[in-house]
Amino acid sequence: MSDRLSGIRTGTPRLWWTLAVVTVLCALPFYLDAFWLRIGLFSMAAAVGAVGLGLLSGTAGQLSLGHAFFLAVGAYGYVWLAGEPGPGLPTAVAAVLAVLLAGAAGGLFSPVAGRVRGVYLGVATLALVFLGHHVLLTADSVTGGFNGRSVPPLELGGFSFSADSELTVLGVPFGAEERLWYLGLALFALTWFTARGLLRGRPGRALVALRDSETAAAVMGVDVSRYRSAAFVVSSMYAGLAGVMIALSFRRVVPDYFGLVLSVDYLAMIVIGGLGSVAGATAGAVFVTALPLLMTRYADQLPLVAAPGTTGGTVGPTEAARYLYGAAIVLILLFAPDGLHGLVRRLRARLRRRSAPPPTAATSPTPSPAPAARTKEPTP
Protein backbone atom coordinates (compact mmCIF):
# COMPACT_ATOMS: atom_id res chain seq x y z
CA MET A 1 0.00 0.00 0.00
CA SER A 2 2.83 2.34 0.81
CA ASP A 3 4.07 2.35 -2.77
CA ARG A 4 0.74 3.71 -3.86
CA LEU A 5 1.34 7.07 -2.33
CA SER A 6 5.08 7.36 -2.21
CA GLY A 7 5.38 6.47 -5.85
CA ILE A 8 7.97 3.83 -5.05
CA ARG A 9 7.24 0.77 -7.14
CA THR A 10 7.79 -2.59 -5.55
CA GLY A 11 11.00 -2.86 -7.49
CA THR A 12 11.84 -4.66 -10.72
CA PRO A 13 9.46 -7.67 -10.60
CA ARG A 14 6.58 -5.36 -11.29
CA LEU A 15 8.40 -3.76 -14.18
CA TRP A 16 9.10 -7.19 -15.67
CA TRP A 17 5.50 -8.18 -15.31
CA THR A 18 4.36 -5.02 -17.05
CA LEU A 19 6.84 -5.58 -19.88
CA ALA A 20 5.78 -9.19 -20.27
CA VAL A 21 2.09 -8.28 -20.43
CA VAL A 22 2.72 -5.48 -22.92
CA THR A 23 4.84 -7.78 -25.11
CA VAL A 24 2.20 -10.48 -25.15
CA LEU A 25 -0.54 -7.98 -25.93
CA CYS A 26 1.50 -6.53 -28.78
CA ALA A 27 2.31 -9.96 -30.19
CA LEU A 28 -1.27 -11.23 -30.19
CA PRO A 29 -2.32 -9.89 -33.62
CA PHE A 30 0.37 -12.08 -35.17
CA TYR A 31 -1.20 -15.23 -33.81
CA LEU A 32 -4.92 -14.64 -33.36
CA ASP A 33 -7.55 -14.49 -36.04
CA ALA A 34 -10.04 -11.71 -36.53
CA PHE A 35 -12.64 -13.27 -34.24
CA TRP A 36 -10.38 -13.13 -31.22
CA LEU A 37 -9.03 -9.75 -32.11
CA ARG A 38 -12.57 -8.42 -32.33
CA ILE A 39 -13.29 -9.75 -28.85
CA GLY A 40 -10.15 -7.98 -27.72
CA LEU A 41 -11.19 -4.72 -29.36
CA PHE A 42 -14.64 -4.77 -27.81
CA SER A 43 -13.11 -5.65 -24.47
CA MET A 44 -10.64 -2.79 -24.64
CA ALA A 45 -13.38 -0.34 -25.58
CA ALA A 46 -15.55 -1.66 -22.76
CA ALA A 47 -12.63 -1.44 -20.36
CA VAL A 48 -12.13 2.24 -21.13
CA GLY A 49 -15.82 2.88 -20.54
CA ALA A 50 -15.85 0.77 -17.40
CA VAL A 51 -12.87 2.62 -15.97
CA GLY A 52 -14.83 5.84 -16.51
CA LEU A 53 -17.93 4.49 -14.81
CA GLY A 54 -15.77 3.01 -12.05
CA LEU A 55 -14.40 6.46 -11.34
CA LEU A 56 -17.91 7.85 -11.00
CA SER A 57 -19.84 5.02 -9.38
CA GLY A 58 -17.06 3.08 -7.70
CA THR A 59 -14.73 5.78 -6.47
CA ALA A 60 -17.04 8.74 -6.06
CA GLY A 61 -20.09 6.64 -5.17
CA GLN A 62 -22.40 8.32 -7.68
CA LEU A 63 -24.78 5.83 -9.24
CA SER A 64 -25.10 6.40 -12.98
CA LEU A 65 -27.41 4.54 -15.32
CA GLY A 66 -26.66 7.01 -18.08
CA HIS A 67 -23.33 5.66 -19.20
CA ALA A 68 -24.81 4.38 -22.47
CA PHE A 69 -25.83 7.93 -23.29
CA PHE A 70 -22.28 9.22 -23.07
CA LEU A 71 -20.98 6.24 -25.02
CA ALA A 72 -23.51 7.17 -27.70
CA VAL A 73 -22.40 10.81 -27.65
CA GLY A 74 -18.82 9.68 -28.22
CA ALA A 75 -19.68 7.19 -30.94
CA TYR A 76 -22.18 9.32 -32.82
CA GLY A 77 -20.12 12.44 -32.21
CA TYR A 78 -17.21 10.84 -34.01
CA VAL A 79 -19.33 9.53 -36.86
CA TRP A 80 -21.05 12.83 -37.41
CA LEU A 81 -17.95 15.00 -37.06
CA ALA A 82 -15.89 12.83 -39.37
CA GLY A 83 -18.53 11.83 -41.88
CA GLU A 84 -21.01 12.87 -44.51
CA PRO A 85 -23.50 14.34 -43.68
CA GLY A 86 -21.52 16.29 -41.11
CA PRO A 87 -18.58 18.66 -41.02
CA GLY A 88 -16.31 15.94 -42.46
CA LEU A 89 -13.40 16.83 -40.23
CA PRO A 90 -10.15 14.86 -40.30
CA THR A 91 -10.95 11.68 -38.44
CA ALA A 92 -8.31 12.10 -35.74
CA VAL A 93 -9.63 15.57 -34.95
CA ALA A 94 -13.16 14.20 -34.93
CA ALA A 95 -12.15 11.50 -32.45
CA VAL A 96 -10.66 14.04 -30.03
CA LEU A 97 -13.63 16.35 -30.44
CA ALA A 98 -16.03 13.47 -29.84
CA VAL A 99 -14.38 12.80 -26.48
CA LEU A 100 -14.60 16.47 -25.59
CA LEU A 101 -18.21 16.50 -26.75
CA ALA A 102 -19.04 13.67 -24.39
CA GLY A 103 -17.30 15.61 -21.61
CA ALA A 104 -19.33 18.68 -22.51
CA ALA A 105 -22.52 16.62 -22.41
CA GLY A 106 -21.50 15.49 -18.93
CA GLY A 107 -20.82 19.11 -18.07
CA LEU A 108 -24.29 20.14 -19.23
CA PHE A 109 -25.69 17.54 -16.88
CA SER A 110 -23.49 18.68 -14.01
CA PRO A 111 -26.02 21.07 -12.45
CA VAL A 112 -28.01 17.91 -11.79
CA ALA A 113 -25.02 15.69 -11.05
CA GLY A 114 -23.67 18.25 -8.59
CA ARG A 115 -26.83 18.32 -6.52
CA VAL A 116 -28.54 14.98 -6.78
CA ARG A 117 -27.00 11.90 -5.23
CA GLY A 118 -27.39 8.18 -4.82
CA VAL A 119 -30.43 6.45 -6.23
CA TYR A 120 -31.90 9.79 -7.28
CA LEU A 121 -28.93 10.48 -9.51
CA GLY A 122 -29.37 6.97 -10.93
CA VAL A 123 -32.94 7.77 -11.90
CA ALA A 124 -32.00 11.18 -13.26
CA THR A 125 -29.34 9.61 -15.47
CA LEU A 126 -31.85 6.98 -16.58
CA ALA A 127 -33.73 9.82 -18.22
CA LEU A 128 -30.62 10.58 -20.27
CA VAL A 129 -30.62 7.11 -21.79
CA PHE A 130 -34.23 7.34 -22.91
CA LEU A 131 -33.74 10.86 -24.15
CA GLY A 132 -30.60 9.87 -26.00
CA HIS A 133 -32.25 6.85 -27.58
CA HIS A 134 -35.16 8.93 -28.77
CA VAL A 135 -32.85 11.53 -30.29
CA LEU A 136 -30.78 8.84 -32.01
CA LEU A 137 -33.92 7.42 -33.59
CA THR A 138 -35.44 10.70 -34.69
CA ALA A 139 -32.56 13.01 -35.61
CA ASP A 140 -32.13 11.26 -38.95
CA SER A 141 -29.89 13.82 -40.57
CA VAL A 142 -27.24 13.44 -37.84
CA THR A 143 -27.66 9.90 -36.58
CA GLY A 144 -29.07 8.07 -39.57
CA GLY A 145 -32.18 7.08 -37.64
CA PHE A 146 -33.05 3.48 -36.90
CA ASN A 147 -30.49 2.02 -39.28
CA GLY A 148 -27.67 4.10 -37.87
CA ARG A 149 -24.64 5.15 -39.82
CA SER A 150 -21.50 3.54 -41.03
CA VAL A 151 -18.34 4.68 -39.30
CA PRO A 152 -15.59 6.34 -41.31
CA PRO A 153 -12.30 4.56 -40.54
CA LEU A 154 -9.79 6.48 -38.49
CA GLU A 155 -6.81 7.90 -40.33
CA LEU A 156 -3.74 9.02 -38.50
CA GLY A 157 -1.06 10.81 -40.51
CA GLY A 158 -1.96 8.99 -43.72
CA PHE A 159 -2.23 5.60 -41.99
CA SER A 160 -5.71 4.16 -42.21
CA PHE A 161 -7.11 1.87 -39.54
CA SER A 162 -9.05 -0.17 -42.08
CA ALA A 163 -8.45 -2.88 -44.63
CA ASP A 164 -8.51 -0.34 -47.49
CA SER A 165 -4.79 -0.55 -48.14
CA GLU A 166 -2.59 -3.61 -48.21
CA LEU A 167 -0.24 -3.98 -45.27
CA THR A 168 1.81 -6.99 -44.35
CA VAL A 169 3.96 -7.07 -41.22
CA LEU A 170 6.38 -9.97 -40.76
CA GLY A 171 4.40 -12.05 -43.20
CA VAL A 172 1.08 -11.41 -41.44
CA PRO A 173 -1.50 -9.45 -43.40
CA PHE A 174 -2.72 -6.55 -41.29
CA GLY A 175 -6.41 -5.95 -41.77
CA ALA A 176 -8.63 -3.55 -39.85
CA GLU A 177 -8.68 -5.68 -36.69
CA GLU A 178 -4.91 -5.96 -36.44
CA ARG A 179 -4.43 -2.25 -36.93
CA LEU A 180 -7.22 -1.27 -34.58
CA TRP A 181 -5.76 -3.63 -31.99
CA TYR A 182 -2.74 -1.39 -31.56
CA LEU A 183 -4.86 1.73 -31.52
CA GLY A 184 -7.05 0.10 -28.87
CA LEU A 185 -4.01 -0.88 -26.84
CA ALA A 186 -2.63 2.65 -26.98
CA LEU A 187 -5.94 4.21 -25.95
CA PHE A 188 -6.42 1.66 -23.22
CA ALA A 189 -2.89 2.33 -21.94
CA LEU A 190 -3.70 6.04 -21.91
CA THR A 191 -6.86 5.34 -19.93
CA TRP A 192 -5.02 3.12 -17.49
CA PHE A 193 -2.26 5.70 -16.99
CA THR A 194 -4.56 8.67 -16.52
CA ALA A 195 -7.17 6.92 -14.39
CA ARG A 196 -4.59 5.56 -11.99
CA GLY A 197 -2.91 8.93 -11.83
CA LEU A 198 -6.25 10.47 -10.94
CA LEU A 199 -7.11 7.86 -8.33
CA ARG A 200 -3.77 8.05 -6.57
CA GLY A 201 -3.62 11.80 -6.66
CA ARG A 202 -5.46 14.58 -4.93
CA PRO A 203 -8.69 14.29 -6.98
CA GLY A 204 -8.94 10.56 -6.29
CA ARG A 205 -8.69 11.04 -2.56
CA ALA A 206 -11.28 13.79 -2.69
CA LEU A 207 -13.67 11.51 -4.63
CA VAL A 208 -13.20 8.66 -2.17
CA ALA A 209 -13.94 11.09 0.65
CA LEU A 210 -17.05 12.19 -1.20
CA ARG A 211 -18.24 8.60 -1.32
CA ASP A 212 -17.38 7.69 2.26
CA SER A 213 -18.56 10.87 3.93
CA GLU A 214 -19.59 14.04 2.22
CA THR A 215 -19.46 15.87 5.50
CA ALA A 216 -15.90 14.83 6.19
CA ALA A 217 -14.93 15.72 2.63
CA ALA A 218 -16.44 19.17 3.00
CA VAL A 219 -14.77 20.02 6.30
CA MET A 220 -11.47 18.76 4.89
CA GLY A 221 -11.75 21.40 2.20
CA VAL A 222 -13.25 19.47 -0.70
CA ASP A 223 -15.70 21.51 -2.73
CA VAL A 224 -18.37 18.83 -2.74
CA SER A 225 -20.63 19.86 -5.59
CA ARG A 226 -17.70 20.86 -7.80
CA TYR A 227 -16.03 17.52 -7.34
CA ARG A 228 -19.24 15.66 -7.87
CA SER A 229 -19.73 17.43 -11.20
CA ALA A 230 -16.10 16.96 -12.15
CA ALA A 231 -16.34 13.22 -11.55
CA PHE A 232 -19.30 13.18 -13.87
CA VAL A 233 -17.50 15.09 -16.60
CA VAL A 234 -14.36 12.94 -16.41
CA SER A 235 -16.42 9.76 -16.43
CA SER A 236 -18.32 11.03 -19.47
CA MET A 237 -15.07 11.69 -21.29
CA TYR A 238 -13.90 8.13 -20.74
CA ALA A 239 -17.31 6.98 -21.94
CA GLY A 240 -16.91 9.18 -25.01
CA LEU A 241 -13.54 7.62 -25.77
CA ALA A 242 -15.03 4.16 -25.32
CA GLY A 243 -17.82 5.21 -27.68
CA VAL A 244 -15.32 6.20 -30.36
CA MET A 245 -13.49 2.89 -29.92
CA ILE A 246 -16.74 0.94 -30.13
CA ALA A 247 -17.75 2.81 -33.27
CA LEU A 248 -14.40 2.07 -34.89
CA SER A 249 -14.56 -1.62 -33.99
CA PHE A 250 -18.17 -2.15 -35.04
CA ARG A 251 -17.81 0.02 -38.16
CA ARG A 252 -21.47 0.84 -37.82
CA VAL A 253 -23.42 2.60 -35.08
CA VAL A 254 -27.06 1.81 -34.42
CA PRO A 255 -29.33 3.38 -31.82
CA ASP A 256 -30.52 0.13 -30.28
CA TYR A 257 -27.04 -0.72 -29.08
CA PHE A 258 -26.98 2.32 -26.79
CA GLY A 259 -29.94 1.35 -24.66
CA LEU A 260 -30.45 0.88 -20.98
CA VAL A 261 -29.09 -2.66 -21.17
CA LEU A 262 -25.70 -1.26 -22.15
CA SER A 263 -25.69 0.99 -19.06
CA VAL A 264 -26.56 -1.99 -16.91
CA ASP A 265 -23.81 -4.01 -18.58
CA TYR A 266 -21.30 -1.36 -17.56
CA LEU A 267 -22.57 -1.38 -14.00
CA ALA A 268 -22.21 -5.16 -14.04
CA MET A 269 -18.63 -4.78 -15.25
CA ILE A 270 -17.55 -2.56 -12.39
CA VAL A 271 -19.37 -4.61 -9.79
CA ILE A 272 -17.92 -7.89 -11.05
CA GLY A 273 -14.48 -6.34 -11.33
CA GLY A 274 -14.55 -4.62 -7.97
CA LEU A 275 -15.65 -1.06 -7.33
CA GLY A 276 -13.06 1.66 -7.28
CA SER A 277 -10.21 -0.09 -9.02
CA VAL A 278 -8.92 0.34 -12.55
CA ALA A 279 -7.68 -3.24 -12.82
CA GLY A 280 -11.02 -4.49 -11.53
CA ALA A 281 -12.99 -2.45 -14.04
CA THR A 282 -10.80 -3.88 -16.79
CA ALA A 283 -11.28 -7.45 -15.64
CA GLY A 284 -15.04 -6.94 -15.35
CA ALA A 285 -15.17 -5.38 -18.81
CA VAL A 286 -13.36 -8.31 -20.39
CA PHE A 287 -15.60 -10.77 -18.55
CA VAL A 288 -18.87 -9.13 -19.51
CA THR A 289 -17.82 -8.41 -23.09
CA ALA A 290 -16.06 -11.60 -24.00
CA LEU A 291 -18.43 -14.06 -22.38
CA PRO A 292 -21.44 -13.72 -24.72
CA LEU A 293 -19.19 -13.66 -27.78
CA LEU A 294 -17.31 -16.76 -26.69
CA MET A 295 -20.50 -18.57 -25.83
CA THR A 296 -21.97 -17.76 -29.21
CA ARG A 297 -18.89 -19.08 -30.90
CA TYR A 298 -18.67 -22.29 -28.93
CA ALA A 299 -22.38 -22.84 -28.48
CA ASP A 300 -22.29 -26.22 -30.26
CA GLN A 301 -19.78 -27.56 -27.79
CA LEU A 302 -21.60 -26.43 -24.66
CA PRO A 303 -24.20 -28.62 -23.01
CA LEU A 304 -27.73 -27.19 -22.80
CA VAL A 305 -26.90 -24.32 -25.12
CA ALA A 306 -28.42 -24.18 -28.56
CA ALA A 307 -26.44 -23.25 -31.64
CA PRO A 308 -27.31 -19.75 -32.84
CA GLY A 309 -30.34 -19.69 -35.08
CA THR A 310 -31.92 -22.92 -33.87
CA THR A 311 -35.16 -22.88 -31.98
CA GLY A 312 -36.31 -25.28 -29.35
CA GLY A 313 -36.46 -25.79 -25.64
CA THR A 314 -32.80 -25.04 -25.11
CA VAL A 315 -31.22 -21.78 -24.16
CA GLY A 316 -29.64 -19.62 -26.83
CA PRO A 317 -26.01 -18.63 -26.37
CA THR A 318 -26.74 -14.97 -25.69
CA GLU A 319 -29.27 -15.87 -23.03
CA ALA A 320 -26.89 -18.43 -21.59
CA ALA A 321 -24.22 -15.75 -21.34
CA ARG A 322 -26.72 -13.48 -19.59
CA TYR A 323 -27.59 -16.23 -17.13
CA LEU A 324 -23.95 -16.89 -16.53
CA TYR A 325 -23.04 -13.36 -15.75
CA GLY A 326 -26.21 -12.89 -13.76
CA ALA A 327 -25.02 -15.83 -11.70
CA ALA A 328 -21.53 -14.35 -11.61
CA ILE A 329 -22.85 -11.11 -10.16
CA VAL A 330 -24.79 -12.91 -7.47
CA LEU A 331 -21.85 -15.15 -6.60
CA ILE A 332 -19.45 -12.24 -6.49
CA LEU A 333 -21.75 -10.12 -4.35
CA LEU A 334 -22.15 -13.03 -1.96
CA PHE A 335 -18.63 -14.33 -1.75
CA ALA A 336 -16.39 -11.53 -2.97
CA PRO A 337 -18.15 -8.23 -2.47
CA ASP A 338 -14.98 -6.44 -3.51
CA GLY A 339 -15.08 -8.13 -6.91
CA LEU A 340 -12.45 -9.89 -8.99
CA HIS A 341 -9.91 -7.30 -7.95
CA GLY A 342 -10.45 -7.98 -4.27
CA LEU A 343 -10.39 -11.72 -4.92
CA VAL A 344 -7.01 -11.49 -6.62
CA ARG A 345 -5.65 -9.26 -3.87
CA ARG A 346 -6.70 -11.70 -1.17
CA LEU A 347 -5.30 -14.66 -3.08
CA ARG A 348 -2.03 -12.83 -3.48
CA ALA A 349 -1.93 -11.96 0.21
CA ARG A 350 -2.57 -15.59 1.09
CA LEU A 351 0.18 -16.80 -1.23
CA ARG A 352 2.59 -14.30 0.22
CA ARG A 353 1.74 -15.41 3.74
CA ARG A 354 2.28 -19.01 2.80
CA SER A 355 5.62 -18.40 1.11
CA ALA A 356 6.86 -16.05 3.82
CA PRO A 357 8.63 -17.62 6.80
CA PRO A 358 6.53 -17.83 9.96
CA PRO A 359 6.63 -14.56 11.83
CA THR A 360 9.23 -14.86 14.56
CA ALA A 361 11.33 -12.36 16.42
CA ALA A 362 14.02 -12.83 13.81
CA THR A 363 11.88 -11.43 11.02
CA SER A 364 11.23 -8.13 12.74
CA PRO A 365 14.57 -6.53 13.44
CA THR A 366 13.26 -3.70 15.59
CA PRO A 367 10.98 -4.44 18.49
CA SER A 368 7.78 -2.52 18.04
CA PRO A 369 5.14 -1.64 20.59
CA ALA A 370 2.44 -3.35 18.50
CA PRO A 371 4.17 -6.22 16.72
CA ALA A 372 0.96 -8.03 15.90
CA ALA A 373 -0.37 -5.08 14.02
CA ARG A 374 2.78 -4.31 12.08
CA THR A 375 3.22 -5.43 8.54
CA LYS A 376 5.87 -3.04 7.40
CA GLU A 377 8.42 -0.78 9.03
CA PRO A 378 7.73 2.91 8.44
CA THR A 379 10.17 4.61 6.18
CA PRO A 380 11.89 7.41 8.03
Added chain:
Amino acid sequence: MTVRTTAPPELAVTDVTVRFAGLTALDAVSFTVAPGSVHALIGPNGAGKSTCFNVLSGLCRPATGTVRLGDADLTRLAPHRIAALGVARTFQNIVTTQGTVADNLMLGRHALSRAGFAASALRLPQARREQRTHLDRAREIAELTGLAAHFDRPVALLSYGDRKRVEFARALCLEPSVLLLDEPVAGMNAAERARTVEVVHAVRAELGLSVVLVEHDMGLVMRLADEVTVLDFGRAIAHGTPDEVRRDPEVLRAYLGTGSETEEDAA
Protein backbone atom coordinates in the same frame (compact mmCIF):
# COMPACT_ATOMS: atom_id res chain seq x y z
CA MET B 1 8.41 21.46 10.48
CA THR B 2 6.70 24.73 9.80
CA VAL B 3 5.92 26.50 13.00
CA ARG B 4 3.53 29.36 12.89
CA THR B 5 5.33 32.54 13.75
CA THR B 6 2.26 34.69 14.21
CA ALA B 7 -0.44 33.85 16.71
CA PRO B 8 -3.62 32.39 15.21
CA PRO B 9 -6.47 34.85 14.72
CA GLU B 10 -9.15 35.17 17.34
CA LEU B 11 -12.33 33.18 16.81
CA ALA B 12 -15.35 35.20 17.84
CA VAL B 13 -18.84 33.77 18.04
CA THR B 14 -21.47 36.48 18.47
CA ASP B 15 -25.16 35.98 19.23
CA VAL B 16 -25.47 32.80 17.20
CA THR B 17 -28.97 31.37 17.08
CA VAL B 18 -29.86 28.10 15.37
CA ARG B 19 -33.39 26.79 15.11
CA PHE B 20 -34.47 23.39 13.88
CA ALA B 21 -38.18 23.57 13.12
CA GLY B 22 -39.26 25.17 16.33
CA LEU B 23 -36.48 23.80 18.51
CA THR B 24 -33.93 26.43 19.39
CA ALA B 25 -30.69 24.49 19.39
CA LEU B 26 -28.56 27.55 20.05
CA ASP B 27 -29.96 30.69 21.58
CA ALA B 28 -27.84 33.84 21.11
CA VAL B 29 -24.64 32.10 22.06
CA SER B 30 -21.50 34.21 22.21
CA PHE B 31 -17.97 33.33 23.17
CA THR B 32 -14.49 34.18 22.07
CA VAL B 33 -11.60 31.80 21.65
CA ALA B 34 -8.43 33.66 22.54
CA PRO B 35 -5.52 33.07 20.14
CA GLY B 36 -3.57 29.98 21.06
CA SER B 37 -5.84 28.94 23.92
CA VAL B 38 -7.77 25.77 24.61
CA HIS B 39 -11.41 26.60 24.94
CA ALA B 40 -13.79 23.92 26.17
CA LEU B 41 -17.49 23.77 25.41
CA ILE B 42 -19.29 21.69 27.97
CA GLY B 43 -22.86 20.99 28.86
CA PRO B 44 -25.31 18.16 29.31
CA ASN B 45 -26.43 16.09 26.32
CA GLY B 46 -28.50 18.11 23.89
CA ALA B 47 -27.09 21.40 25.13
CA GLY B 48 -26.07 22.40 21.59
CA LYS B 49 -22.35 21.68 21.65
CA SER B 50 -22.27 19.72 18.43
CA THR B 51 -24.60 22.18 16.75
CA CYS B 52 -22.19 24.88 17.75
CA PHE B 53 -19.36 22.94 16.08
CA ASN B 54 -21.48 22.52 12.98
CA VAL B 55 -21.96 26.26 12.84
CA LEU B 56 -18.24 26.87 13.28
CA SER B 57 -17.35 24.46 10.49
CA GLY B 58 -20.07 25.68 8.16
CA LEU B 59 -22.21 22.54 8.15
CA CYS B 60 -25.07 24.42 9.73
CA ARG B 61 -26.08 28.00 9.01
CA PRO B 62 -27.22 30.07 11.95
CA ALA B 63 -30.48 32.00 11.74
CA THR B 64 -28.80 35.04 13.26
CA GLY B 65 -25.42 35.95 14.62
CA THR B 66 -21.92 35.90 13.24
CA VAL B 67 -18.79 33.80 13.44
CA ARG B 68 -15.56 35.62 12.73
CA LEU B 69 -12.04 34.35 12.45
CA GLY B 70 -9.78 37.37 12.66
CA ASP B 71 -11.04 39.60 9.86
CA ALA B 72 -12.83 36.84 7.98
CA ASP B 73 -16.57 36.31 8.36
CA LEU B 74 -17.25 32.57 8.45
CA THR B 75 -20.99 32.80 9.01
CA ARG B 76 -22.22 32.14 5.50
CA LEU B 77 -19.22 30.38 4.04
CA ALA B 78 -19.35 26.85 2.65
CA PRO B 79 -17.53 24.22 4.74
CA HIS B 80 -14.67 23.83 2.27
CA ARG B 81 -14.01 27.59 2.33
CA ILE B 82 -13.93 27.59 6.10
CA ALA B 83 -11.50 24.69 5.97
CA ALA B 84 -9.31 26.64 3.58
CA LEU B 85 -9.25 29.51 6.08
CA GLY B 86 -7.73 27.19 8.65
CA VAL B 87 -10.57 25.77 10.71
CA ALA B 88 -10.31 21.99 11.02
CA ARG B 89 -12.49 19.64 12.98
CA THR B 90 -12.94 16.08 14.09
CA PHE B 91 -16.21 14.27 14.58
CA GLN B 92 -17.82 12.73 17.61
CA ASN B 93 -18.33 9.47 15.73
CA ILE B 94 -15.25 8.64 13.74
CA VAL B 95 -15.50 9.63 10.10
CA THR B 96 -12.52 8.31 8.19
CA THR B 97 -12.37 7.39 4.53
CA GLN B 98 -11.29 4.13 2.96
CA GLY B 99 -7.60 3.60 2.44
CA THR B 100 -4.48 3.90 4.51
CA VAL B 101 -3.68 6.34 7.26
CA ALA B 102 -1.55 8.13 4.67
CA ASP B 103 -4.55 8.45 2.34
CA ASN B 104 -6.60 9.96 5.13
CA LEU B 105 -3.93 12.40 6.17
CA MET B 106 -3.40 13.40 2.55
CA LEU B 107 -7.09 14.23 2.36
CA GLY B 108 -6.32 16.73 5.10
CA ARG B 109 -3.80 18.32 2.75
CA HIS B 110 -6.49 18.80 0.10
CA ALA B 111 -7.09 22.48 0.74
CA LEU B 112 -3.36 23.17 0.84
CA SER B 113 -2.55 21.48 -2.46
CA ARG B 114 -3.47 22.41 -6.00
CA ALA B 115 -3.17 19.44 -8.34
CA GLY B 116 -6.40 19.15 -10.31
CA PHE B 117 -7.88 16.45 -12.50
CA ALA B 118 -5.75 17.14 -15.56
CA ALA B 119 -2.45 17.48 -13.72
CA SER B 120 -3.04 14.31 -11.72
CA ALA B 121 -4.31 12.31 -14.69
CA LEU B 122 -1.25 13.21 -16.73
CA ARG B 123 0.98 12.86 -13.66
CA LEU B 124 2.63 16.18 -14.41
CA PRO B 125 5.92 16.74 -12.56
CA GLN B 126 4.50 19.52 -10.43
CA ALA B 127 1.62 17.33 -9.28
CA ARG B 128 4.00 14.55 -8.29
CA ARG B 129 6.33 16.97 -6.57
CA GLU B 130 3.43 18.48 -4.67
CA GLN B 131 2.24 15.03 -3.63
CA ARG B 132 5.71 14.15 -2.32
CA THR B 133 6.04 17.37 -0.34
CA HIS B 134 2.65 16.94 1.26
CA LEU B 135 3.29 13.29 1.96
CA ASP B 136 6.44 14.24 3.87
CA ARG B 137 4.48 16.72 5.95
CA ALA B 138 1.72 14.17 6.55
CA ARG B 139 4.37 11.77 7.79
CA GLU B 140 5.67 14.39 10.22
CA ILE B 141 2.19 14.91 11.56
CA ALA B 142 1.75 11.16 11.89
CA GLU B 143 4.89 11.10 13.98
CA LEU B 144 3.70 13.98 16.11
CA THR B 145 0.42 12.21 16.82
CA GLY B 146 1.97 8.79 17.39
CA LEU B 147 0.69 7.25 14.18
CA ALA B 148 4.02 6.82 12.42
CA ALA B 149 3.96 3.05 12.86
CA HIS B 150 0.54 2.84 11.20
CA PHE B 151 1.20 5.30 8.40
CA ASP B 152 0.82 2.81 5.56
CA ARG B 153 -1.81 0.61 7.14
CA PRO B 154 -5.47 0.62 6.14
CA VAL B 155 -7.48 2.65 8.63
CA ALA B 156 -10.07 -0.10 8.84
CA LEU B 157 -7.55 -2.35 10.58
CA LEU B 158 -6.70 0.12 13.34
CA SER B 159 -8.03 0.11 16.86
CA TYR B 160 -10.73 2.53 17.92
CA GLY B 161 -8.28 4.80 19.71
CA ASP B 162 -5.95 4.87 16.73
CA ARG B 163 -8.77 5.67 14.36
CA LYS B 164 -9.77 8.57 16.55
CA ARG B 165 -6.18 9.69 16.36
CA VAL B 166 -6.25 9.41 12.57
CA GLU B 167 -9.12 11.87 12.53
CA PHE B 168 -7.19 14.14 14.82
CA ALA B 169 -4.06 13.92 12.67
CA ARG B 170 -6.09 14.49 9.52
CA ALA B 171 -7.47 17.69 11.01
CA LEU B 172 -3.93 18.75 11.87
CA CYS B 173 -2.89 18.12 8.27
CA LEU B 174 -4.99 21.11 7.33
CA GLU B 175 -2.43 23.23 9.23
CA PRO B 176 -5.35 24.82 11.03
CA SER B 177 -5.21 27.94 13.11
CA VAL B 178 -8.28 26.72 14.95
CA LEU B 179 -8.83 23.06 15.71
CA LEU B 180 -12.30 21.86 16.71
CA LEU B 181 -12.23 18.60 18.64
CA ASP B 182 -15.59 16.92 19.16
CA GLU B 183 -15.22 14.52 22.07
CA PRO B 184 -11.66 13.47 21.27
CA VAL B 185 -11.48 10.86 24.03
CA ALA B 186 -15.03 9.48 23.97
CA GLY B 187 -14.92 5.70 24.21
CA MET B 188 -11.20 5.58 24.92
CA ASN B 189 -9.59 3.74 27.79
CA ALA B 190 -7.49 5.51 30.42
CA ALA B 191 -4.17 4.96 28.66
CA GLU B 192 -5.53 6.18 25.34
CA ARG B 193 -7.01 9.21 27.05
CA ALA B 194 -3.72 10.10 28.66
CA ARG B 195 -2.00 9.76 25.32
CA THR B 196 -4.51 11.98 23.59
CA VAL B 197 -4.08 14.65 26.26
CA GLU B 198 -0.33 14.50 25.69
CA VAL B 199 -0.77 14.85 21.96
CA VAL B 200 -3.10 17.83 22.32
CA HIS B 201 -0.56 19.46 24.60
CA ALA B 202 2.21 18.68 22.14
CA VAL B 203 0.50 20.03 19.04
CA ARG B 204 -0.56 23.11 20.88
CA ALA B 205 2.98 23.77 21.98
CA GLU B 206 4.47 22.92 18.62
CA LEU B 207 1.93 24.30 16.17
CA GLY B 208 0.62 27.16 18.29
CA LEU B 209 -3.01 26.76 17.36
CA SER B 210 -6.25 27.48 19.17
CA VAL B 211 -8.29 24.48 20.21
CA VAL B 212 -12.03 24.36 20.78
CA LEU B 213 -12.97 21.24 22.65
CA VAL B 214 -16.27 19.52 23.27
CA GLU B 215 -15.85 16.89 25.93
CA HIS B 216 -17.81 15.10 28.61
CA ASP B 217 -14.73 13.97 30.50
CA MET B 218 -14.52 16.74 33.11
CA GLY B 219 -11.13 15.67 34.33
CA LEU B 220 -9.74 16.15 30.87
CA VAL B 221 -11.50 19.48 30.44
CA MET B 222 -10.10 20.75 33.71
CA ARG B 223 -6.59 19.68 32.77
CA LEU B 224 -6.57 20.94 29.19
CA ALA B 225 -8.79 23.98 29.02
CA ASP B 226 -7.75 27.56 29.60
CA GLU B 227 -11.31 28.69 29.40
CA VAL B 228 -14.67 26.99 29.54
CA THR B 229 -18.07 27.92 28.16
CA VAL B 230 -21.02 26.02 29.56
CA LEU B 231 -24.05 25.46 27.36
CA ASP B 232 -27.43 24.36 28.62
CA PHE B 233 -30.51 24.06 26.41
CA GLY B 234 -28.79 26.11 23.73
CA ARG B 235 -27.84 28.98 26.00
CA ALA B 236 -24.39 29.88 27.24
CA ILE B 237 -24.92 29.89 30.98
CA ALA B 238 -21.37 30.43 32.15
CA HIS B 239 -17.90 31.44 30.99
CA GLY B 240 -14.61 31.37 32.79
CA THR B 241 -11.60 29.38 33.83
CA PRO B 242 -12.21 25.75 34.73
CA ASP B 243 -12.09 26.62 38.43
CA GLU B 244 -14.56 29.46 38.16
CA VAL B 245 -16.93 27.34 36.12
CA ARG B 246 -16.75 24.47 38.53
CA ARG B 247 -17.97 26.68 41.34
CA ASP B 248 -20.66 28.46 39.33
CA PRO B 249 -24.09 27.78 40.86
CA GLU B 250 -25.78 27.91 37.46
CA VAL B 251 -23.49 25.20 36.18
CA LEU B 252 -24.06 23.01 39.18
CA ARG B 253 -27.77 23.40 38.69
CA ALA B 254 -27.55 22.49 34.98
CA TYR B 255 -25.47 19.44 35.65
CA LEU B 256 -26.84 18.21 38.92
CA GLY B 257 -30.35 19.55 38.73
CA THR B 258 -32.10 21.27 41.64
CA GLY B 259 -33.77 19.89 44.68
CA SER B 260 -34.88 16.32 44.17
CA GLU B 261 -33.47 15.81 40.65
CA THR B 262 -29.99 15.00 41.81
CA GLU B 263 -29.60 11.48 40.46
CA GLU B 264 -27.77 12.47 37.30
CA ASP B 265 -24.08 12.96 37.80
CA ALA B 266 -22.49 14.33 34.68
CA ALA B 267 -18.97 14.45 36.01
